Amino acid sequence: MSLFTGTASYYRQYRPGIPEEVATVLDQAVASGKPRRLLDIGTGTGLVAEALLGRFDDIIAIDNDTDMLKAAEEALQPQLPDGARLSLIESTAEDFKPPTGWQADLVTICRAFHWLDQATVLALLDDQVAVGGAVAIFGDNSFWAADSPWKQSVRAVVQSFLGEERRAGNSTFKHHNRPYSEIMEESPFNRVEEIRVPVHRTWSTNSILGYLYSTSFAAPHLFGGRLDEFEAAVETALAQHSTEDVFPEDNEFLIRIGRRGTE
Numbered sequence: 711m712s713l714f715t716g717t718a719s720y721y722r723q724y725r726p727g728i729p730e731e732v733a734t735v736l737d738q739a740v741a742s743g744k745p746r747r748l749l750d751i752g753t754g755t756g757l758v759a760e761a762l763l764g765r766f767d768d769i770i771a772i773d774n775d776t777d778m779l780k781a782a783e784e785a786l787q788p789q790l791p792d793g794a795r796l797s798l799i800e801s802t803a804e805d806f807k808p809p810t811g812w813q814a815d816l817v818t819i820c821r822a823f824h825w826l827d828q829a830t831v832l833a834l835l836d837d838q839v840a841v842g843g844a845v846a847i848f849g850d851n852s853f854w855a856a857d858s859p860w861k862q863s864v865r866a867v868v869q870s871f872l873g874e875e876r877r878a879g880n881s882t883f884k885h886h887n888r889p890y891s892e893i894m895e896e897s898p899f900n901r902v903e904e905i906r907v908p909v910h911r912t913w914s915t916n917s918i919l920g921y922l923y924s925t926s927f928a929a930p931h932l933f934g935g936r937l938d939e940f941e942a943a944v945e946t947a948l949a950q951h952s953t954e955d956v957f958p959e960d961n962e963f964l965i966r967i968g969r970r971g972t973e
Contacts, residue, residue, distance in 0.1 A: 716931050717924045718777035721755050722785060724920030728761035728820070731907045732848070732963050737765045739844045739967050740815045749814035749838065751803045751831070752822025756782030759796065763789055766816070770797045772806050803831045806838075813840035821849040823890060832897035832968075842973060845899045847890050848965035850909060853918075854927060858959065860951040864918060867943045868928050871936060877927040891966050899968030906962050913957040915948050 736758075740746070745767040750758045753771035755778050762769070763786070773779050779798045790796050799806070803826050808814075817835055819826070835845055851857065854876055856865040891902045913921075919941060922928040933940050951957065 716777075717926075717929050718755060718775070718781045720920050720924040720930075721778065722781045724917055725755070725757060725924050726850070726909075726911060726921075727757050729907065729909055729963070730761075732965065733761040733765070735905055735907065735965055735967075736762060736816065736818060736846055739846055741842060746816075747812065747814045747840070749808070749817045751806075751817060751819045752825065753782055753798070754778045754822075756786045756798075758818050758820045760786055760789065762818075763794065764791050767793065768795045768812075770799060770808065770812070770814075772799045772801045772803065774800060774802045776800060803827075804834070806834075808838050813843070814838060815840050815843045817843070817845045819845070819847045823847045823849075828890075828893050829897065832894065832899060836898040836970075839899075839970075843969075845894070845968045846965060847894065847968070848963055850961045850963050852925070853921065854925075860948060860957050861959075863947040863951065864922070864944060867940070867947050868922070870943070871940050872928070872932055877932060894966060894968040897968065898970055900971045901969045903967045903969075905965045905967070907965065909961045909963060911959045911961065913959060914955050915945055915957075918948065918957065919944060 746765070747768045748759070748762055748766035748770070750756075750762075750769065750771040753759055753773045754775075756771060759769050759771045759782070771779075771782060773782075779800055783798055786796055786798075803819075817839055832845070839845065853861050854865060856862040891904060894900065894902045922944070923930050930937055948955075948957065
């Protein structure tokens with residue numbers, strides 16, 4: 711069972727996409743020219759690949775969740791520009807092998823680096839990234855960070871149903887506190903630039919629940935027969951923060967772009 715079993719439809723509909731400002735930063739991280747090749751690791755339902763359609767001509771997007779890839783296929787193929795190529799491959803980052811002679815100009819890892827064997831993947835990418843290419847590791851803050859009163863209330867409800875520790879599917883979330891830039895500096899991509907892109911969003915109770923069901927810490931199956939009870943508890947908690955069902959969020963994408971120190 712995947713950590714994200716049962717979440718694909720929620721992920722596609724309720725996970726915030728990649729803002730245009732972030733797509734522009736990624737686009738400008740590598741030189742122009744044709745063909746431009748993108749490797750998107752942990753693509754999920756294809757949000758990063760979607761944001762970069764038309765900017766890269768040859769895209770390989772990988773994920774180890776079949777349902778996620780199916781959702782990505784359904785969403786992205788109808789949008790694919792003429793002459794562009796998109797390959798969706800079921801694989802982990804650790805096991806992925808690109809086609810013979812294929813090297814990426816840009817590798818993107820969005821909201822997924824914490825699930826990887828980080829040093830191993832970065833070492834493997836040394837052979838998978840073209841000369842002059844770059845690796846971009848980025849993401850915004852999860853609701854679990856609870857950086858506002860309404861998010862704190864939502865997290866408290868999740869904890870009351872599933873326990874104090876953050877879940878990761880049927881297990882608990884294990885993660886180090888080392889900055890990603892520090893890990894990158896120990897890899898072949900050791901020239902690291904950090905860029906922050908602020909994001910303002912507005913949520914409703916429905917979109918908050920949809921987002922929660924897209925996560926590994928509040929996937930629907932984790933609640934068993936108590937899902938309706940959970941939804942009612944979230945609605946009650948959120949009602950204390952807004953009478954109009956409007957919940958503002960100030961977030962940011964932290965983008966780390968790594969390049970080889972020898973180039």
